Amino acid sequence: MTKLHGWGRFQEWDCQVHAPASEQELIRLVRSGDSLIARGCGRAYGDSAINPACTIDMRRLNRVLSFEQDSGLLTAEAGAMLGDLIAQFLPHGWFFPVTPGTKFVTLGGMAAADVHGKNHHRVGSLGRFVEWIELIDAHGRLIRASPSENPRLFEWTLGGMGLTGIIARLAVRLQPVETGWIRQKCIRSKNLGETLDAFDAHDDSTYSVAWIDSLGCGAHLGRSVLLLGEHARRDELPDSLGRRPFDVPGRSHLSVPFNLPKITLNRLTLKAFNALYFHAGGRAQWIDWDRYFYPLDALHNWNRLYGSAKLVQFQCVLPLEQSRAGLAELLQAIASSGQGSFLSVLKRFGSGKKDGAENTLSFPMSGYTLALDFPATPGVLKLLNQLDEIVLSCGGHFYLAKDARMSAQSFARSEHRLEAFRQFRSSCSAAERFSSMQSERLGL
Numbered sequence: 001m002t003k004l005h006g007w008g009r010f011q012e013w014d015c016q017v018h019a020p021a022s023e024q025e026l027i028r029l030v031r032s033g034d035s036l037i038a039r040g041c042g043r044a045y046g047d048s049a050i051n052p053a054c055t056i057d058m059r060r061l062n063r064v065l066s067f068e069q070d071s072g073l074l075t076a077e078a079g080a081m082l083g084d085l086i087a088q089f090l091p092h093g094w095f096f097p098v099t100p101g102t103k104f105v106t107l108g109g110m111a112a113a114d115v116h117g118k119n120h121h122r123v124g125s126l127g128r129f130v131e132w133i134e135l136i137d138a139h140g141r142l143i144r145a146s147p148s149e150n151p152r153l154f155e156w157t158l159g160g161m162g163l164t165g166i167i168a169r170l171a172v173r174l175q176p177v178e179t180g181w182i183r184q185k186c187i188r189s190k191n192l193g194e195t196l197d198a199f200d201a202h203d204d205s206t207y208s209v210a211w212i213d214s215l216g217c218g219a220h221l222g223r224s225v226l227l228l229g230e231h232a233r234r235d236e237l238p239d240s241l242g243r244r245p246f247d248v249p250g251r252s253h254l255s256v257p258f259n260l261p262k263i264t265l266n267r268l269t270l271k272a273f274n275a276l277y278f279h280a281g282g283r284a285q286w287i288d289w290d291r292y293f294y295p296l297d298a299l300h301n302w303n304r305l306y307g308s309a310k311l312v313q314f315q316c317v318l319p320l321e322q323s324r325a326g327l328a329e330l331l332q333a334i335a336s337s338g339q340g341s342f343l344s345v346l347k348r349f350g351s352g353k354k355d356g357a358e359n360t361l362s363f364p365m366s367g368y369t370l371a372l373d374f375p376a377t378p379g380v381l382k383l384l385n386q387l388d389e390i391v392l393s394c395g396g397h398f399y400l401a402k403d404a405r406m407s408a409q410s411f412a413r414s415e416h417r418l419e420a421f422r423q424f425r426s427s428c429s430a431a432e433r434f435s436s437m438q439s440e441r442l443g444l
Contacts, residue, residue: 192222
């Protein structure tokens with residue numbers, strides 16, 4: 001028995017944990033008859049990778065099985081960690097086409113959440129680059145799913161949060177890059193209108209993400225720092241960097257050794273941090289891949305910054321036509337409550353065939369996504385219920401990989417694909433075998 005929690009540490013459960021070292025062991029666990037769920041590095045914020053009866057730690061199943069240097073097709077076991085894969089393949093000129101905000105995630109977890117990145121408006125989410133998935137179904141059979149073979153299973157698995165089967169291995173197409181550096185441009189905007197105008201004006205940028213001041217109000221509501229990025233070509237790097245294009249500086253990794261006092265993150269410290277970041281953040285023109293994509297990974301156990309109050313993240317997406325008014329209403333509600341978010345991130349989503357399609361629970365839709373981190377205090381939980389209602393009134397929905405506290409009623413109102421997902425799970429017996437605390441809470 002092991003105590004497990006999500007990255008936010010919002011709740012904790014005593015769980016029976018198994019860590020199979022072979023595919024045969026994994027199949028035996030599925031055939032044992034217990035309800036179960038797979039778990040990777042535990043970076044989902046809430047309870048989507050937790051099952052007290054049987055949680056399967058996939059991290060020992062982490063082998064790279066093959067790589068095609070000509071095409072960039074990587075085949076690996078589901079427990080392979082993103083950071084390890086980047087370390088192995090980036091020096092040879094290959095990088096992941098879509099990456100979340102941490103490299104401490106497994107390949108299977110990335111597919112189960114159909115992760116998105118700072119380039120969704122250009123390329124979509126990870127599922128567009130997955131060639132096939134092999135997963136163990138409710139009967140303990142290894143089944144391959146792809147756009148042409150078992151296509152409904154393939155689509156529901158992407159974004160299905162591990163509830164269609166245990167992903168054993170998958171094939172993903174990497175993208176070629178010439179260097180390990182990002183050419184960064186920083187744009188400061190005074191309010192939300194300027195921020196969204198800047199996103200529109202730079203829609204052709206490969207990467208775009210905005211830090212947003214959640215405490216800004218009045219004329220400064222939604223003031224932001226927009227960071228644009230492009231993979232640097234070797235011929236455009238300064239001589240000091242271009243001679244060894246993949247030799248980027250190592251990062252000193254600090255750690256938060258214990259829960260900080262609640263007073264550490266309060267309205268005054270948040271206002272000071274926001275002011276400092278607005279005026280000084282993002283100035284570097286050349287930034288290595290690690291610092292650009294994974295800024296928080298340099299601080300191990302950064303979730304302890306929120307102290308004993310724990311951490312909840314709120315991430316929603318609003319349809320494009322509702323985004324300006326909806327984001328203004330969300331930010332106004334946060335500013336009025338005084339419950340500032342330490343980490344507030346805004347990204348633009350594009351449209352795509354897989355994203356928002358009927359046979360997937362993939363999170364993105366054409367519009368804007370806002371992600372906010374809060375300490376899990378009673379006042380914050382009350383505010384989040386208010387934010388839920390704003391999102392629902394705009395026709396938006398919520399990211400399951402970040403959710404820890406949403407009600408089943410709110411989720412059902414936000415997700416028109418829910419009943420089809422339930423029916424699919426029932427039709428292949430997945431509902432009888434694969435479940436998590438989140439799936440029980442939300443009625444998945």
